[in-house]
Every structure is written in C-alpha cells, then in structure tokens.
Amino acid sequence: MLKYTLKRFLSMLVTLFLVATVTFFLIHAIPGQPFEITRETPESVKAALYAKYGLDKPLLQQYFIYMKNLLHGDFGMSMKYKGQSVAGEVTSGMPVSAVIGFGGVLIGCLIGSVLGAIAALKNKGVVDYVVIVLAILGVSVPNFVFGSLIQRVFAVQLKWFPIQGWKGARYAVLPIMAASFTNIAFYARMLRTSMLDVMGQDYIYTAQSKGLTQGEIVRRHMLRNSFLPLVTSLGPMCAGVLTGNFVIEKIFNVPGIGQSMILAIQNFDYTMILGLTIIFAFISIVCYFMVDIVYGIVDPRIRVAK
C-alpha cells in the first residue's frame, strides 16, 4: 500500500508540474497585449506596467519566476483590480462555492441513492419509471434553464426565498436546490444500474439460499456492493464541488470561485485566469489522487493491477 501511495504521489507531482507549465504557455499564447488601453498612454506608463508584472522579461524567464512563486504559494495578482490576489480570491470564494457544491452533492446523493435503490428493488414499479424519467430529464435540461425556472417560481412568484445574493442561510436554498438537480438524476441512475447488476450476482443467490431475509440481503449484500461505483465518481465530484458551479453561481449572483472565474474571463484578466486555472487543476488532481488512494484501500485488486 505504501509503495502504491508513493508511486501515485510522485505521478501526481509530475502531473501538477506539467499542467502548470502547459497552462502558463497557453495563457501567454493568447494574442494581443495584456493591457488593451484605449486611451492615449505614455510609453513610460506602459513600460512601468509591463515592468510591474514582469512582462518585459523574456518568456522563459517569466516562466521560471512564475514557477518559483508557485512553489512559495504565490499565484499572482489580478491585472484588472488593484491589490486583488488570486489566492485572496480563492480563499474568499472557495467556502461559498463549497457550501453550494457540498449541499448539492449531499442532497443529490441522498435523494438520488434512495430513489435509485427503490427503483431497482421495485423494478418496473412507479418509482422505477419516475427515476427513469428523472434521469433523462437530469441530462436533458441545461442547469441554467432549471436554475432560472426555480428562481422564477420560488423567488419571484412565491417569494419564499430571495432572488439572488449571499447574505445568510436563506440565500443558499435555491442555489443548492439547483445544484442538487443534476446530482439527483445522476445518482439515481447510477445506483439503479449498479443495484440491478448486483441483484443478478451469484452471491445474492448464496445469501438467499442461506436463508437470509430480504431486508438483510439488501442491507448487507446489495447496498454495500452497489455503492462501489459511487466511489469512482467521488473524484470528479469533489473537484467539481471545490472549483465552483459556474452557471449556478452566476444565476443567483453568489460570490463563489466560479463567479470569480467568469468575471476574470469577461475582463480578460489574464493573471487571474492563469492563477485560477492552475488552482482548479491542482484541486482536481489532488482529489483524483485521494480517490485513487481510497479506492486502493476499498478494493485491493486495484493496487495489484497498477
């Protein structure tokens, strides 16, 4: 296990380094000057700006400086907003994004798993058809359509919750609801499939022939094994939670990390885009790494195979 963990850790470091490098050069390949100033600007001001962000140096030197800063945890400063650092943006936005993300995943996972399990156990029953329809709708309705819809119904017409903003728990309800919609569909479909798969396995017959009650079989044999594929989805899920939900944050005007990224893109704030992309990438890579380790613990076959 130690050897496996070490190997995965080293390959994670290599990936982190490569991703940072590629992102850096991609951002610098964006055509045009970083400071598109429409007004007449004295050369000295321009030169000072370039010098401030180190853009007067050769690209390779900029790269080494950037990498050195990354090692010290310095992800750079915004080019558009004075005194705003990438790290500051992340520390202020991440908790907000995490509330919505984890809320959405938690509720989605809970409701989805229950629905999926019932659908599989009562195959071809009412719940089964509800789950099938829900699963199809979940992948067919864009989340900004669903988000706008519940915003209109629950905030504008029923006035139960505030339309947008972030000033307390009541503001979190609608965004979490919007975020959980796709998750409910996803987990319901997944658990239904894996449960139906498990139900046909030989060890279920063995359990039945041992004389276990149906409840016991479901609890001790079916559910446990049905949840295994869920672990694989944990990686992308965790990453998605922490990197924010671009669309939902924009609809409900929530000051999360996804909103920062959209703003940076719309302002062509290159240093911010670069910093946020690298941080997003780091988060996902670390999440994948941790899931791999968890999976190695849960399922020993994987350790041997790699």
Add this chain to the structure above:
Amino acid sequence: MDETSVSAAALGELPDELFEHDESARVDADRMTRPSLTYWSDAWRRFRENKVAMVSAALLVIIILFAIFQPMLSKYAYDDIDYFAINQGPTSKHVFGTDELGRDIFVRCWKGARVSLLIAFVVAILNGTIGILYGGISGYLGGAADNLMMRFCEIIESIPQMLWVVLLILIMKPGVFPIIIAIGATGWIGMARLFRGQVFQLKETEFVMASRTMGAGSFWIIIKHLLPNAMSPIIISMANVIPGAIFSEAFLSYIGLGVPLPTASWGVLASDGANKLLTYPYQLFFPAMLICITMLCFNLMGDGLRDALDPRMRQ
C-alpha cells in the same frame, strides 16, 4: 444375444426394393429458407421495435429539417431589426415573439439550431476520429508506447474539460470554428480509452492473427478488422457526445464565450433569454424548450441505439 442384433436381423429380411431415396430431402437439407440476418439488420430490427427511440429519431429529423429550411423560407432574416416590434410576446406574425431589437425569435431559434447542431455533429465526428486514431494506435502498439500515451491522457483529464475549452477559446477568439476546435480537441479522451480497450480485446483474436499472417499492415488491421468490430460501442458513445456538445456550447455562451453577434445559437438565445427572465420570460422559454426537446431526443435515441446495438446492455 441382445435386442439390437435381433431387430437388425429382422430388418435384413426386408428386400431393398421397398426403400427409395428421398432426393428432395437430400438437396434441401442445408439450404437457408430465410435470408440470414447480418448484425446490422438485426440491430435495425431491434431499433425499429423501440417506439420511444423511433419517435425521438423522427423528431430529430424534423428538427434538422426545420433548421435547414426554416431560415431559408421565413420572411424574416435572423438579423432583421424592427424597432416597431420590440419585445413582443408570441403573435400570429411572430410565432415565438420578438427580442429587444425586434428580431423574430422563431427564425433566430432555427438559425441557432443550425449553429448548435453543426457544432454538435462536427464535434462528435472530431472526437470520434481523434479518439479512434489515438486509442487504436495506443492499444495496438501496447507496452511502453501505450503506457506513455495513456499517461498523457491522464494529464489532460486531470483538469476539468471546460477549463481547457475556455483557455483554447481565449487563444482563438470566440466563434463557431474555435468552439468546434476547442471542444473537439479536448473531448476525445473517453473515446480513445474506449477504443483502446476494444483493441486490446480484439487484437489477440484469430481473425486478426490470420490477417497478420497474410501480411496485412497495422493500419489495415486497425481500419479493416478492429474498427468494424468495435463499431457499436463507438456509435453509442458518439450519440452521447452530441448532447454534451450542445450543453457545452450553451455553457460557453452563458459565460460570454459563445458565438459573436449577431449570430444566433441556442446557447446565445438561452443566455440572452435568461437575462430577461423576469421581464420577458417567453424569450427564455422557447429556446430552452427547443434545447430540452433536442437533448431529450438525442438521449432517448442514444439509449435506443445502445439497446439495439448491444442487447446485453439492456436492463
């Protein structure tokens, strides 16, 4: 003495003239009375029986026909501005109403369908081609080359795809072509994985060995033998790429990286409509409805294709 020899002796007393050859039975013994079904006609038969999938496919054909012909036949152009008919709800003149510049939303929806569907189909083909080539080479070579190529995939995969797409579009400036390239260039990993797995399974089979013995080259074997045998999972996965691409395009428009004005796409229409949700909800409703119906059809047809091409997958 046992019974068989007794009966044989009894039979021996029967003269040969009593027997005659049934010529007709001999000739027709192994003739096929029905035409043999190939895998594809069998799949088509299964697909045809699936009503939901057939209805979806028919609806998609209608949507595609509308996208092609409606903008040609409409009396409004997608960028005709009419200041006397601004933000009108659905009327008999403008079936879906007009937007803030008095443009007919009906024609814009179908013009948008052209752009969105074009993006989706080209992306699916691009993803398929790159994925098959990459996965085929990687799986066929195996060993160190395969290892290296799959490591590369892992690195690309470690970042959410949308971030790559955003970066690439920023480099190329937003537009239909850059969107196609950006989504096409980043979404092929799944396909590569899938085909590589298939190649690994298939390359040890006898017919591949036979082909190699007869001197076939690697490229020939991949294209002629491995690809047709792996076709059904490829088609199924490509049918899933299309709705994904429509989603991505809508998402890009929503964050301001969509196709430039005055071009319409479903994403542009929906994100414009979302901004006016509180004042003119119909401007979101119609494009959103079209997107949802199309996605629904693609997903249901995809499920039908999966059931038809791979009956084992059916639940």
